[in-house]
Amino acid sequence: MLSYSMLYPVNSDRRTSLSLDGLWRFRLDFEQVSGKENWKCGIKSDDLIPVPASFQDFYTDKKIREFTGDAWYEKDVTVPSSMKGSDVFLRFGAATHRAEVYLNGEKVGENEGGFLPFLVDITEHARYGEQNKITVRVNNELTETNIPCGRTITLSDGRKMTKPYFDFYNYSGLQRSVYLLSVPKRSIFDVDLSYEINGRDAVVRYSIKTKGEGDISLTLKDEEGNIAGLANGKEGCLSVKDAHLWQVRSAYLYTLSIEMRDGDSLLDDYSMEIGIRTVEIKGENILINGSPVYLKGFGKHEDSDIVGRGFNIGAMKRDFELMKWIGANSFRTSHYPYDETIYRMADREGFMVIDEVPAVGLFESLVNFLDAGTGKGAKSFFSKPTTPVLLKSHLKAVEEMITRDKNHPSVIAWSLLNEPESTDPNSVPYFEKVFSLAHDLDPEKRPRTFAMESNSSPSRCRCHHLSDFISLNRYYGWYILGGNEIVDAEKKFISEMEEWKNLNLNKPFIFTEYGADTLSSEHKIPSVMWSQEYQDEVLQMLHRVFDSYGFVKGEQIWNFADFQTTEGLMRVNGNKKGVFTRQRQPKDSAFLLKKRWESLPLNYKA
Numbered sequence: 001m002l003s004y005s006m007l008y009p010v011n012s013d014r015r016t017s018l019s020l021d022g023l024w025r026f027r028l029d030f031e032q033v034s035g036k037e038n039w040k041c042g043i044k045s046d047d048l049i050p051v052p053a054s055f056q057d058f059y060t061d062k063k064i065r066e067f068t069g070d071a072w073y074e075k076d077v078t079v080p081s082s083m084k085g086s087d088v089f090l091r092f093g094a095a096t097h098r099a100e101v102y103l104n105g106e107k108v109g110e111n112e113g114g115f116l117p118f119l120v121d122i123t124e125h126a127r128y129g130e131q132n133k134i135t136v137r138v139n140n141e142l143t144e145t146n147i148p149c150g151r152t153i154t155l156s157d158g159r160k161m162t163k164p165y166f167d168f169y170n171y172s173g174l175q176r177s178v179y180l181l182s183v184p185k186r187s188i189f190d191v192d193l194s195y196e197i198n199g200r201d202a203v204v205r206y207s208i209k210t211k212g213e214g215d216i217s218l219t220l221k222d223e224e225g226n227i228a229g230l231a232n233g234k235e236g237c238l239s240v241k242d243a244h245l246w247q248v249r250s251a252y253l254y255t256l257s258i259e260m261r262d263g264d265s266l267l268d269d270y271s272m273e274i275g276i277r278t279v280e281i282k283g284e285n286i287l288i289n290g291s292p293v294y295l296k297g298f299g300k301h302e303d304s305d306i307v308g309r310g311f312n313i314g315a316m317k318r319d320f321e322l323m324k325w326i327g328a329n330s331f332r333t334s335h336y337p338y339d340e341t342i343y344r345m346a347d348r349e350g351f352m353v354i355d356e357v358p359a360v361g362l363f364e365s366l367v368n369f370l371d372a373g374t375g376k377g378a379k380s381f382f383s384k385p386t387t388p389v390l391l392k393s394h395l396k397a398v399e400e401m402i403t404r405d406k407n408h409p410s411v412i413a414w415s416l417l418n419e420p421e422s423t424d425p426n427s428v429p430y431f432e433k434v435f436s437l438a439h440d441l442d443p444e445k446r447p448r449t450f451a452m453e454s455n456s457s458p459s460r461c462r463c464h465h466l467s468d469f470i471s472l473n474r475y476y477g478w479y480i481l482g483g484n485e486i487v488d489a490e491k492k493f494i495s496e497m498e499e500w501k502n503l504n505l506n507k508p509f510i511f512t513e514y515g516a517d518t519l520s521s522e523h524k525i526p527s528v529m530w531s532q533e534y535q536d537e538v539l540q541m542l543h544r545v546f547d548s549y550g551f552v553k554g555e556q557i558w559n560f561a562d563f564q565t566t567e568g569l570m571r572v573n574g575n576k577k578g579v580f581t582r583q584r585q586p587k588d589s590a591f592l593l594k595k596r597w598e599s600l601p602l603n604y605k606a
C-alpha cells in the first residue's frame with residue numbers, strides 16, 4: 001500500500017488545496033556544482049519559469065533544450081498558520097523523471113518515476129505562518145532500471161545526453177500542477193468502488209480506507225442534486241433506484257460525498273464524481289453495461305507547442321472538441337498516465353480510456369519503431385541482471401496508476417506495457433507479476449492488455465495469453481511494405497490476421513496503433529509516401545482488413561496529432577503520423593475518419 005493518499009486534491013470544509021502553479025525560479029546544473037554550492041538551501045537564480053510545463057521549448061539555446069541532468073526549481077511559499085494541526089503535504093502531479101524535494105534546505109522527500117503524483121509530508125518541517133523555501137531537484141536521465149527505458153551517454157564535450165528507447169521527446173521538469181495540501185489528521189485515505197446493474201436499479205459497492213478511526217457516512221446525489229443513495233460504515237453498498245448509467249458518449253455523473261465523524265464533530269469530508277457502469281469482456285466482445293462496444297479513436301500524447309509535455313488545459317479542451325467532431329469515442333494514454341484533469345474531462349464527455357503505465361522502451365533499440373517492424377532486436381530485454389530493479393519500478397507505477405485512476409468511469413482498461421520484447425522467454429514471469437498486481441489492485445477487475453509490436457507475432461509472442469483483449473500496433477503500408485508495395489502489405493496483413501484467427505483465442509482484438517507519417521504540406525497525385533493522399537490510401541487498405549474480421553473490436557489510429565520526438569533521419573522535426581497537426585488542424589485523413597466513424601454504430605460487429 002502506498003504511504004500517502006492518491007485522492008485528487010480538493011477543497012472542502014476540512015481540506016485545503018492551494019495551487020503553487022505559476023512562476024518558479026529555475027536553474028540547470030550544467031557544471032554539476034549544486035552539491036558543492038549547496039543549492040538545496042537556495043539556487044540563486046533570477047530566471048523564472050512557468051509550472052506546469054516542460055522546460056525545454058522556452059529557450060533559444062540548444063544546450064538548454066537538450067540539457068540532461070539536474071534541473072532545479074524553487075519557490076517561496078507561506079504555509080498558512082490555519083494549516084497547523086493538520087497533516088500538510090506538497091503534492092507534485094509529476095516530476096519527470098525523478099525528484100528530491102527540500103524545504104528550507106532540509107530534504108523532505110524524493111520520488112522516482114515521472115508521470116504520476118507523489119506527496120511529501122512537511123507537517124513537522126513547515127514554518128507555519130511564515131515563508132518557506134521549496135527547492136526541487138528534478139533529474140531527467142534515462143536508465144534501463146526505470147520506466148520509460150533508455151540510456152544516458154556522455155558527449156565528447158562532457159555534456160550528458162539521453163538516448164530514449166521510445167519515440168517521443170524526453171520532455172521533463174515539473175510538468176503538472178503542484179499543490180500545498182492540508183488534510184485532517186484523521187482522514188479519508190482511499191476509496192474503492194464497483195458496480196452491479198440489476199434491471200433499472202444499480203448497486204454501488206464501496207470500501208473506504210481511513211487514516212485513524214472515525215464513523216463513515218456516504219451520500220450519493222444525482223445531477224439534479226437529489227439524494228440517490230445513503231450508506232454508513234467503511235464498507236457496504238449504496239442501492240440506487242432507477243439508476244442513470246454512464247454510457248459511452250452520453251455520460252451521467254453522480255456526486256459521492258463521504259464524511260468521517262467522531263460523534264457530532266466532522267473530522268473529514270471528501271466529494272468526487274462517479275459514473276455507474278460496468279466493464280466486461282465476454283468472448284470476442286467488450287461490454288459496457290452489458291452491451292457490446294466498438295472503440296474508435298486514437299493513441300495520443302501530452303504534447304503541444306511551447307509547453308511540451310506540460311499539462312496544457314487549452315490543448316486538452318481543443319483535443320476533446322476535435323475527438324467529438326471526428327466521431328471518436330476512445331483513446332489510449334500512450335505511453336504514460338496523463339494529467340488527472342484529462343480523465344475528469346473524459347468522464348464528463350463519455351470517452352473510453354485505455355490507461356497506460358509508462359512501461360515503454362522495454363525493447364533495446366534506439367529506432368524501436370523501425371526494428372519493431374523488421375523482426376530485429378531480439379536481445380533478451382527481460383534477461384538482464386538489472387531486470388528485477390526494472391520490475392520494481394514498473395510495479396510501483398502500476399500501483400500508483402491504478403490507485404490514482406481506478407474511480408474514473410472513463411477508464412475501461414489498463415495497458416501495462418507498450419511494445420515490450422514479449423518474445424524473450426524471461427518476459428513471461430515478469431509479465432505475470434505485472435498482470436497479477438493490476439488484477440489485485442483494481443476493485444473493478446477491469447481488462448488488462450499490452451500493446452504488441454510486429455515481432456510479437458501469433459507464433460512468437462509468449463505473453464498474449466495474459467491479455468484480456470489483444471492490442472496490436474501494426475504498420476502495414478508504412479514500416480512494412482509502403483508506397484507502391486502497399487498491395488503486398490495488405491496480403492501480408494491478411495496472412496497475419498489469418499494466423500491470429502486460427503489460434504481461436506476467443507478474445508476481442510483492438511488496433512492500438514496503425515498509420516503513416518504525413519506532412520501537412522505535401523499533396524501529390526498519384527500519391528507518394530508522406531503525402532496526405534498516401535495517408536488516406538493506407539487507412540482505406542487497413543480499414544478493409546479490420547472490417548473483414550469480426551473479432552476486431554476497435555481501432556485507435558496512431559496518432560491523434562503530430563508530436564515532438566528526438567531529432568533523427570526518420571523524423572521530420574517530430575513524428576508526423578497525426579490526423580491533426582501539432583497545432584490541432586485537420587489533415588485530409590481527418591475527413592476520411594470522420595466519415596467512417598460517424599457511420600460505424602457503437603455496437604459495430606456485435
Ligand code: BDP
Nearest residue numbers: 167368369372418419575577
Ligand atoms: C510504435 C510506438 C510509438 C511510435 C510509433 C511510430 O509504440 O511510440 O511513435 O510506433 O513509429 O513503435 O510512429
